[in-house]
Amino acid sequence: MSTPAVTDRTTGSLRGGSLPRWFPLAVIAASIVVAVAIGLGTGLHSKVQWGLIAAILAVLGTYVVAARVEGRRQARDRIATSLVWVCFLLAVIPLASLIWATVKRGVKVLDGYFLSHSMAGVADTEPGGGIYHALLGTLEQVGLATVVAVPIGVLTAIYLVEYGRGALARAVTFFVDVMTGIPSIVAGLFVLSFWILILKMGYSGFAGSLALAILMMPVVVRSTEEMLKLVPNELREASLALGIPKWRTILKVVLPTSLGGIATGVMLSIARITGETAPVLLLVWGTNFINSNPFSDPQASLPLFIYQQYANSSGSGAAYDRAWAAALTLIAFVMILNLVARGIARWKAPKTGR
Template sequence: MSNAAIVDKRPSALRGASMPKWSPWAIAAGSVAVAIGISLVAGFDSKIQWGLLSGLIFLIATYGIAARVEGRRQAKDRIATGLVWVAFLVALIPLLSLVWTTVSRGVKVLDIYFLTHSMGIVADAQPGGGVYHAIIGSLEQVGLATIIAAPIGILTAVYLVEYGGRGRLARAVTFFVDVMTGVPSIVAGLFILSLMLIFEMEPFGFAGSLALAILMMPVVVRSTEEMLKLVPNELREASLALGVPKWRTILKVVLPTSIGGITTGVMLAIARIAGETAPVLLLVFGNRFINNNPFEGAQQSLPLYIYQQYSQSAGENTAYDRAWAASLTLIAFVMILNLVARGIARWKAPKSGR
């Protein structure tokens, strides 16, 4: 056996003592127990206070134990890791609470009948009725908004990245995109409503789609712009060096390379507008019956259905339950969109060659 192998097997003098892998879990369990004890003695009734006190004790105990066993330098690293985990749990708990509340209250009336029937002649105080007309309205309105906003947003991003450069027009477009990103949804609804009043038009589904498209466009532009910037310039230069025109390089090289990220951005933009209520309330107006034509007559949507049922549920459990069931349906719709976006992104992700 060589001398190098013998040296490698010797314990390193530079390696100090280290805490076992299970120590963070033990410290967390002890912190929770101590926090509960302090809360009971101090009279804290809120579980939120218990959680915050547990996190604070966990950070203090982690630093103290790590500093004693591993040294202050390693203790600082562990305290930073602990802060990340505490922040993650603080962000995760409200999300889990929201999902649990929606599921527990929404499953009371959520069934096949609820998904395949409209309110029709069912009064809000009566049991029965469903959300089918709202699902149809949301799908049509969001679908039309996507057909309008996605091509415009993608082409705008292509111009900004591939053609605009640092020109005045590109800077102006970027500025207005940033402004549109912060425009409240009610302002987009009022803009379309003012046009409807000028032309003396009645509420209809496509008007809501126009407002949703305004809200969706800046999200598509920003996400597509970032995806196009990630495409290596070497791919563009190689295509141009072969004599391929720039428009064809964009169409055959740049867009296919970033199609996964672009699709993900569009899906996330759809999820962003799927829960908008204010523009739909102003422009679509709501309808208790099924209306499959978004270009004529008032139409329903899931966010508007939730708002109307909840606002009319004073003392009526039936309308209250329908509002929560529709909320669960909307969450499921957005969740499916996010899963589809992740699947497409993974499917279209560039494969590293061997």
């Protein structure tokens, strides 16, 4: 009769076919050392290549050692865990590198003056100027797009989940799926041909907002639809059993229950459109002056400002620094929106107890 495997957890020693807790760290450290040695020996100077070699060695080393000590079944479990961590690092490292590079280069000119002044009278090659006109334009354009897209998107999702049946619901679902993959330039061309060329309304921030709303609506519909489906049917049935009309059940029971997810979806859709450049370039154009009226004349925006400054910078100079500072401002803007959404979601979340 065989005895079960025992591991001495106090000393961390290896006994009875079980690996110690420090084994993953040891494999990672050994993989990094071997990867650096391979990189130096073969003339690979990129740290990204070293990291990929270390990840491959860590996964293989984990499987080989675990298979010999713990058996193939436990080794497969460990290799699955290792692959999850490798994929996590492959996603986080580029993001952290992007944020670090943006912060490092953007803080050079990012200050109160930069946020409160425009580029009026300042050439692209000269120092000075700011992004107030572009920040104001982005806030107005994204705000108008949100006002247009969110009610339509939420009501469409309510129809699909609560009322939609038959051919009409299938058609709406199909067109929402199609709109999800529409390139931004196509939405801009559509608004350009209809709003500006046919209706003769002229270039303005509102024209850009219409194109952004087209891009925003399918994201709002899909995210809201999924959140509404997560609301338990028992809540709807309990409300209807008390004689409450269906529209009031949706308003007072379904929507408050799913408000947190809906707010998150709206923020994701706002983040989706905030960095769009093509519709703004086609429909809004750009200006170095402050235009607080989004319904008349060209208006600046942060994505277009970044593009124009970088295009005129030749990789260095004042315009180059302004482009990175505007990019950092855009990232901070999206981050603040997400934090606000999380706060609203927690504040409006249904309370289950005292």
